[in-house]
Each structure stands twice: as structure tokens, then as C-alpha cells.
């Protein structure tokens with residue numbers, strides 16, 4: 001197989017990025033609804049890429065993703081909400097100092113959201129990364145649920161079940177895709193570095209990695225914290241996209257972790273590009289499946305809508321993927337021009353032969 | 354005099370798994386530059402001794418001294434960074450990664466061995482200078498020039514190592530795609546990539562035909578010279594052991610039953626009995 005030269009790779013990448021730029025610049029022509037979906041895709045992308053760093057590349061099965069997203073979302077929303085808005089919303093119990101008297105910009109609030117989530121990742125990781133396999137999954141699941149319950153009950157900090165309302169809808173297409181770009185660069189660069197090799201080695205055989213001199217615990221911790229940071233970022237973007245936050249299990253609870261898990265499994269565990277493809281797939285399919293929740297008219301026959309139907313259908317798709325296509329779309333490998341070239345080349349070759 | 358030469362000194366090592374005493378009051382020393390064999394019938398406790406040396410198991414009693422440092426109970430990664438590398442009886446390569454990547458994983462702790470350097474520093478400040486912290490993780494993510502340079506050096510060294518083990522033509526193969534004998538060689542190469550002074554090999558010739566094990570024998574002798582290594586190996590193939598080892602320890606039911614040069618061990622009545630009770634090897 002011919003190897004694409006460095007020049008060709010760079011050129012194709014530039015063309016691709018310029019193409020995305022023009023697509024995003026003209027996203028508004030698809031209408032308000034679809035440009036919101038395009039923004040959501042990038043937010044999902046960040047959630048998925050950060051999640052696949054832990055669950056795919058490092059091979060530790062965390063179920064705590066929604067917890068970090070929620071922390072990032074609440075932290076940044078509390079920082080960007082106007083003081084008036086806070087006074088208005090927090091009527092059961094006033095917001096504690098100093099949050100009640102500050103308002104900062106979207107960018108610093110997002111970064112702080114990421115840092116706080118990363119800090120929590122460290123706190124959670126420190127005891128639970130000593131557990132293995134299922135126990136780690138259960139510990140992280142419990143953590144995410146505890147975070148949700150704390151949010152639900154700390155009225156003075158989170159406004160409890162009343163939630164946060166009137167969050168500025170700062171998250172534009174550019175913010176979301178810009179952060180996705182940063183996430184992909186950082187996680188991709190990490191994956192393709194000596195540290196990334198160490199993480200992949202850990203995912204295959206932690207004992208052998210240890211004997212090769214790799215400090216498994218701290219490497220897993222590093223991946224977990226980096227992942228937590230970007231999960232927090234995605235949470236901030238999500239908060240300023242959806243503009244209201246509440247601690248129901250279906251919004252920032254285990255359901256969200258499950259969604260992101262679907263994305264990365266469909267895309268291929270451990271693949272950054274696969275995670276994004278999974279996010280795109282999920283965004284579209286979940287929108288499309290929503291039509292089954294309202295009444296559907298099929299050849300004059302009215303099928304009554306069932307609430308929760310889209311989730312059920314998604315789960316069915318998920319199960320099919322797990323049974324017949326466990327590697328997902330990309331497996332562990334990445335989408336590269338070389339792979340695309342090879343793919344089409346063999347296709348054409350088959351037809352000719 | 355003897356103490357100064359010793360690179361490894363195991364003193365009265367005992368390990369119990371529940372009621373089973375897998376290794377019982379076992380003592381052994383290895384001199385610098387020596388090639389020592391560890392033999393014994395199945396289940397004698399040989400692999401368990403390797404697991405104790407590399408820090409996978411903590412001994413119930415006893416002490417292990419490596420290069421004059423008490424390493425009993427240290428973490429496996431630290432023991433490796435201080436200079437002990439191993440292979441496994443049932444090959445444990447990173448099978449989804451390429452041959453080259455396997456080697457480079459072995460080189461990785463070059464970045465993070467600060468802990469080991471500091472450990473050595475507290476042990477002997479004169480011999481081991483204090484290490485400086487570098488934000489290698491950030492360098493690696495940002496692909497700073499010094500990181501890129503190190504990555505290049507790693508790659509060059511890895512190819513060098515592959516060349517020495519005659520594996521360079523497989524560099525881009527997945528490790529799992531290699532033929533069995535080459536996988537064993539790759540595991541040795543990966544261990545060498547961690548820059549050990551003591552290499553311990555768990556049945557390196559297992560599953561090889563006589564020609565293959567002859568080739569392996571030659572290459573073990575060669576790397577031993579090239580890397581000025583000390584080697585401890587477990588092997589069932591008696592011909593192999595008698596050919597290559599300068600000194601042999603014989604283990605049976607976790608106890609040391611004989612020790613000496615190949616002829617002495619071969620003619621030891623206890624050894625013959627132990628093996629006759631099992632299978633006839635000699």
C-alpha cells in the first residue's frame with residue numbers, strides 16, 4: 001500500500017479544517033434548531049473524548065463521567081450567573097458568600113469548572129483507583145450519584161431541587177467546537193506520546209506494565225484527572241447551552257454517563273476520532289428517535305407515542321452493537337487519511353478484482 | 354569480599370499462601386556478571402521466587418538486598434527502575450501494540466523514574482545525584498522540542514535493540530502477530546529496554562525446538578556481554594541449563610535442596626531423587 005506523504009497529510013488536514021470552518025460559519029443557514037444541534041454535537045464530542053481517555057485508552061471502567069460534568073456545569077454556571085439572577089433564584093436559602101457577589105466571564109468560568117472537576121477526579125481517584133475492575137466502576141458510579149444527591153440537597157450552594165435558571169446562553173457553535181478542538185489536540189497528543197503508550201500498556205496488562213517500571217497508579221490517576229478536567233469543560237459548555245440546570249437523574253445523573261458510554265462504545269473504545277463519530281451518531285439518532293415519543297402517523301394508522309421510547313430504542317441499538325460489533329466503528333485505531341485511503345483503495349481493488 | 358561482589362542477596366526468604374509454604378527459608382546470592390540457573394520440578398516455587406524478587410509478592414519473612422539496597426517489599430515499578438527486569442513464563446507482551454511500541458513502553462520510565470532516582474539519592478547521596486523535576490507530561494502533550502528529541506532518541510535506541518535481537522523486520526508488526534519464538538525474544542528485548550543490571554528470565558526456552566533454543570542460548574550469551582548484565586534464569590530444559598549456567602540452585606517443594614556448579618548439581622543424589630519423583634529429565 002502506498003504511504004501518503006507528510007505533505008499530502010498536512011494539505012488534506014488543512015482542507016478538512018477549512019471545510020469545517022466554513023460549515024460552522026454557515027451553520028445558521030440550517031436554522032436555529034439545527035445549529036443548536038451542531039453545538040450539542042461538539043459538547044457531546046468533548047464528553048466522549050474525555051471519557052474514552054479513561055475507559056478506552058487507559059482501560060479502567062469508570063461510571064463517574066456525569067459527576068464530573070455536573071461539577072463543571074454547576075461551578076461555571078454559579079460563576080457566570082448575574083448577581084441579580086442569583087438573588088432571584090435562591091429564594092429558599094440564599095447563596096453562600098463569595099459566590100453571591102461575583103460574576104466572571106465565560107472563559108475563566110469554564111476553565112475553573114474544568115479545574116474543579118479535575119480536582120474532584122483526583123479526590124475520587126485517590127482511594128478508588130486502588131480498586132480493580134468492577135469495584136472501581138461501582139465506586140465511581142456511587143461517587144456520581146453522591147455528587148447528584150449533594151447538589152440536590154445543598155440549597156445554599158446549588159439551589160437544590162429548584163436548580164439554576166437563567167444561565168446565559170454563552171455557548172455558541174464557536175465556543176463548543178473550539179473547546180472540542182482543544183480537547184482533541186490534548187487527548188490525541190497525550191495518546192500519541194510516551195505517556196499514551198504507557199496508558200495503552202496499562203490497559204492491556206497492568207502487571208506487566210508495573211514490571212516494566214511504569215507507576216500504574218499515577219498514570220491512571222493522570223488520565224483520570226485529565227479526563228475529569230475536560231468533562232468539567234463539557235459540563236460548563238452544556239450548562240451555557242441548555243441554560244437551566246437541575247439535579248434530576250435524567251439530566252445530569254447516571255443517564256448522562258450511559259449516553260456517553262453509548263457514544264464511545266459505538267465509536268470504538270480508545271479511539272478519539274471514534275468518540276467524535278459516536279457523539280455525532282448519538283446526537284442525530286437520539287433526536288430522530290425522539291419522534292417515537294410523540295404520536296406517529298403511519299399510513300393512516302396512529303401509533304401512540306410512548307415516553308422513554310427513544311431511550312429504549314437506543315438501548316436496543318447499544319445491545320446490538322455490543323453483541324455483533326464489539327470493536328465499534330473504529331476499534332482502538334484512529335481515523336487518518338492513510339486509513340481512509342487504504343479503505344477506499346481496497347474497496348476499489350475488490351471491485352476491479 | 355563476597356559482599357562487595359554480590360548484586361543480589363536473598364536471605365532466608367519464606368512466603369506462605371494460606372496454609373501452603375510456597376518458598377521456605379530460601380537463601381541465594383548472585384555475583385555481578387554471573388549467569389545463574391534456578392531449577393526444580395513443577396510447582397517447586399521458582400516463579401514465586403521471581404515474583405518476590407520483582408516485588409509482585411511480599412515475602413512473609415526474609416530480606417532481599419540488591420546492589421546493597423534493601424528492596425524487600427518495594428513496589429514492582431521501583432524495583433524495575435532500580436535495575437531488575439524480567440520476562441514471564443507465559444508470555445505477557447502488550448499484544449495489541451506493535452513490536453516497536455512494546456520496546457518503547459519499556460523505555461517509558463526513563464521519564465518518570467524520578468522516584469527511583471530520589472530513592473537511590475536518599476540511599477547514597479554521593480553516588481546518586483538528586484534528580485530534577487521536569488514537567489514531562491506537559492512537554493509530551495505540547496510536543497516541546499526537548500520532548501520530541503527524547504522521543505527520537507527512544508526510537509533510535511529501540512531500533513538498535515531490535516537489531517541486536519534480530520527483530521527489526523518485525524518492528525511494525527503487532528506483538529501478537531509474531532511467531533512464538535520471536536515473542537519470547539521480544540519479551541527479553543522489552544525487559545532490556547528498561548536498562549536493567551539484573552535480568553531474570555522465566556523459562557525463556559519453553560516451547561522451543563532444539564535449534565531455536567540453541568539460537569536463544571547464543572543470543573543470551575551475546576546480550577549478556579553487550580549489556581554487561583547479570584542473569585538469573587529458570588529453565589526446565591536441562592541441556593540448556595547445564596550448557597549456559599555457571600551456578601545452579603535446585604528447588605523442591607519451596608526448599609533449596611542443592612546448589613553448585615552444573616556437574617555437582619547433576620550428580621547430587623537429592624536432585625536426582627527430586628526429579629525421579631516427578632519426571633526423568635537428566
Ligand SMILES: Nc1ncnc2c1ncn2[C@@H]1O[C@H](COP(=O)(O)OP(=O)(O)OP(=O)(O)O)[C@@H](O)[C@H]1O
Pocket residue numbers: 370373375393394395396397398399400401402442
Ligand atoms: N498467588 C498464589 N496463591 C496461592 N498459591 C500460589 C500462588 N502463587 C503460587 N502458588 C503456589 O505456589 C507453588 C509454587 O508455584 P510456582 O509457580 O512458583 O512453581 P514453579 O516452580 O514456577 O512451577 P512451574 O515449573 O510449573 O512453573 C504452587 O503450588 C502454586 O500453586
Ligand SMILES: [Mg+2]
Pocket residue numbers: 399400401442
Ligand atoms: Mg513457574
